[in-house]
Amino acid sequence: GESVGLHLPTLSVQEGDNSIINCAYSNSASDYFIWYKQESGKGPQFIIDIRSNMDKRQGQRVTVLLNKTVKHLSLQIAATQPGDSAVYFCAGAPTGGGNKLTFGTGTQLKVEL
């Protein structure tokens, strides 16, 4: 339902540490998931995606883990840098839902120097 007034949770990490951003989904029919990064005043940018037939996928400094049993998705960022400071959204698409993604509320990542 509506989440008006719900503000984004915040994750603060020290520069150089690893970051883990979590996302829960409710639709067990979802079979495609994406993580986006949104910097202030800009549109979201694609980071990494994963299909439900996979448990893990790695990119450059990022790893996405999918646990279908508990409907949980996580984004791990290795050696977090100041440029990683942004809002991170997960999104999912159900089987047969075409391209229509449903977005999570997002997490604000703050990197402390």
Add this chain to the structure above:
Amino acid sequence: DGGITQSPKYLFRKEGQNVTLSCEQNLNHDAMYWYRQDPGQGLRLIYYSQIVNDFQKGDIAEGYSVSREKKESFPLTVTSAQKNPTAFYLCATADRGLGYTFGSGTRLTVV
């Protein structure tokens, strides 16, 4: 922004006025979407279109209208019926089986 152009970047609307936000793409993607984002919140779907001359309401369509006369263009009109239009508006496109590509957004403010 990957071939998606949103304009203007900033837009000011007076009370009772209709305004139109532009979204143009050269990615040859069939699907196009409009989202609204309020400060500190996630993305809410306004309207989407899977093909030319067809579109569907999203979760918060009231007070908005769209058209899809060309594959490249999906303009959004914020009508006077939208009582709280101040927000950041994002247009996105999608190709079959792939995720969205977003534009850079339009920030609309009521004055």
